[in-house]
Amino acid sequence: MKKADGIKALGLVATIGGVALSLLSSFVEDRKTDAKIEEKVRKALAEMKETK
Numbered sequence: 001m002k003k004a005d006g007i008k009a010l011g012l013v014a015t016i017g018g019v020a021l022s023l024l025s026s027f028v029e030d031r032k033t034d035a036k037i038e039e040k041v042r043k044a045l046a047e048m049k050e051t052k
Helices: 002-051
Strands: none
């Protein structure tokens, strides 16, 4: 019985770890996208100021 409990616990830890890594990856990807958008907006605003 103890081996089965250990295997269940290991499976649960692996599942939770996978979900956590997936959420972290999604968060990092969102941050990168936000940074790209911000950079493009700043560039566009700078170009608008130069043309005035």
